[in-house]
Amino acid sequence: MNKLSKKTEYALMALKLFSDIDLVSKGLKPHSDLHLNSNAPLQMTVSAQDIADRTHAPYEVIARVLQVLSSRGILKAEYGLFGGYQLAKNLNEVTVHELMDALESSTDLTKCLNSENDCDLSSKCTIVSPITQLNTKVQNFYKSISLQEVLHV
Amino acid sequence: MNKLSKKTEYALMALKLFSDIDLVSKGLKPHSDLHLNSNAPLQMTVSAQDIADRTHAPYEVIARVLQVLSSRGILKAEYGLFGGYQLAKNLNEVTVHELMDALESSTDLTKCLNSENDCDLSSKCTIVSPITQLNTKVQNFYKSISLQEVLHV
DNA sequence: CGATATCCGTCAAAATTTGTCGTATATTGC
DNA sequence: GCAATATACGACAAATTTTGACGGATATCG
Numbered sequence: 001m002n003k004l005s006k007k008t009e010y011a012l013m014a015l016k017l018f019s020d021i022d023l024v025s026k027g028l029k030p031h032s033d034l035h036l037n038s039n040a041p042l043q044m045t046v047s048a049q050d051i052a053d054r055t056h057a058p059y060e061v062i063a064r065v066l067q068v069l070s071s072r073g074i075l076k077a078e079y080g081l082f083g084g085y086q087l088a089k090n091l092n093e094v095t096v097h098e099l100m101d102a103l104e105s106s107t108d109l110t111k112c113l114n115s116e117n118d119c120d121l122s123s124k125c126t127i128v129s130p131i132t133q134l135n136t137k138v139q140n141f142y143k144s145i146s147l148q149e150v151l152h153v
Numbered sequence: 154m155n156k157l158s159k160k161t162e163y164a165l166m167a168l169k170l171f172s173d174i175d176l177v178s179k180g181l182k183p184h185s186d187l188h189l190n191s192n193a194p195l196q197m198t199v200s201a202q203d204i205a206d207r208t209h210a211p212y213e214v215i216a217r218v219l220q221v222l223s224s225r226g227i228l229k230a231e232y233g234l235f236g237g238y239q240l241a242k243n244l245n246e247v248t249v250h251e252l253m254d255a256l257e258s259s260t261d262l263t264k265c266l267n268s269e270n271d272c273d274l275s276s277k278c279t280i281v282s283p284i285t286q287l288n289t290k291v292q293n294f295y296k297s298i299s300l301q302e303v304l305h306v
Numbered sequence: 307c308g309a310t311a312t313c314c315g316t317c318a319a320a321a322t323t324t325g326t327c328g329t330a331t332a333t334t335g336c
Numbered sequence: 337g338c339a340a341t342a343t344a345c346g347a348c349a350a351a352t353t354t355t356g357a358c359g360g361a362t363a364t365c366g
Contacts, residue, residue, distance in 0.1 A: 001258060001354080002155060002257050003261070004262055005154070006325095013280050016283065047341085058324085061325060070343085081333075081342075082341085083341075096287070108156070130306055150283050154322065159355065214356060230313090232311060233365050235364095236311050
């Protein structure tokens, strides 16, 4: 399919939200309307339910996505009442490749590149080297793009 | 899944074969053992069945792939006995993007970029611009790599 | 006209993604 | 301590996409 999964899309939506909240907390103008109650103090920690509501993503799915981003150290999680997630890293330091590695089934360009694949061609395959080298190029490309670059356009 | 489809893999195998045959016909050394009968004259036109045998790809599938490459002007088809396919273009002039555009369901990074998609977020989506711009970057990246570059490593 | 090979629509099986449910664990406030 | 809230995680059904196979039409050559 050669496409980003819904999970990665949802992650981008959530990270954009976090990133915009971050901007507001620094007194800067966000890139999107956050629909904040201007009288209430800015809530840096946002629950999965809040994010589901504001991104219009299915709660169960985006909740899982947020858990993964948390386990990767991109977000920081807090239990309990008024708990939720907030950014743990500057998005300058997180690459598109890192996001894909967290949420896509694999970042490899083809299934046959996976170590535990069952390709019955194995030694007979004539394009192992071409595929491997193209794969490296693609990986490096995605490693060269930060989420900051992607989200703040 | 963010992966190249089997069809594209098979296409690369076939094109590598054609490319190597081309090299031999010019008196150069191919990058793979072609298992040619050195007494027989070099057959520039290769049937779908031959290609299926030599790439170990399922005949029905690679036959369809070859038809598509032919319709895109990358290969040239000949009907009848001793018919088959041969290269119609220099692989320097064909990009990875062109191959994906021919064989993948779409070259877009996400489904929502497709004009005839049924994304129910539509106007509510907060990452239209980021996704669109990342998509352009990816497309340009794949347009910058020729099949010559990929196959002759 | 018969043998060979490309062309092309349809469709079932296999694999993958997407979304849902149930339950366990951790934190906070009373 | 206990109730309310929120994250963590495994299992699984539904939906979508890919993969491969079948049948038959069309074109070329001797």
